[in-house]
Amino acid sequence: MFPEGSTEVTHDLAFEKREGRVSYFYGTLPVFTHDENDDASFKMITAQFYTNGYVKQMDIVRTFGVTPISVKRAVKLYQEKGVQGFYAEKKTRGAAVLTEDVLLKPSNT
Numbered sequence: 001m002f003p004e005g006s007t008e009v010t011h012d013l014a015f016e017k018r019e020g021r022v023s024y025f026y027g028t029l030p031v032f033t034h035d036e037n038d039d040a041s042f043k044m045i046t047a048q049f050y051t052n053g054y055v056k057q058m059d060i061v062r063t064f065g066v067t068p069i070s071v072k073r074a075v076k077l078y079q080e081k082g083v084q085g086f087y088a089e090k091k092t093r094g095a096a097v098l099t100e101d102v103l104l105k106p107s108n109t
Contacts, residue, residue: 009063013054026054044086046071047078 006016006025014025023033024045034041046064049055050071057071077085 007063009049009059010055013049015063024049040086043070043074044078044083047074048083050075051078 005018006014008014012026016023016025017036020036021033022036022042024031032041032045034045042064046055046060050057050060057068057075060066060071061068074086081088
């Protein structure tokens with residue numbers, strides 16, 4: 001039922017890695033493709049497969065060798081922020097700035 005060289009995730013879903021690209025198949029139909037090293041797309045599509053009921057979390061863990069907590073975090077992100085949550089710029093704290101007030105304050109050491 002699946003293209004030759006593909007790996008079965010469930011009886012309906014498989015993936016194939018070829019020439020640095022990963023393609024997912026639902027039956028014989030390709031449904032998504034991403035670069036082999038694109039972690040955001042991998043997390044997004046596997047979370048989407050789980051949320052839509054195509055796989056169980058353990059199917060993802062068993063097939064791809066990822067941790068259960070990473071799957072749970074990806075699913076939570078997908079449910080809270082959708083697809084764009086995987087591609088949004090990460091929020092980081094800015095650099096610490098020593099203002100003049102802080103520099104003039106006597107130290108307690």
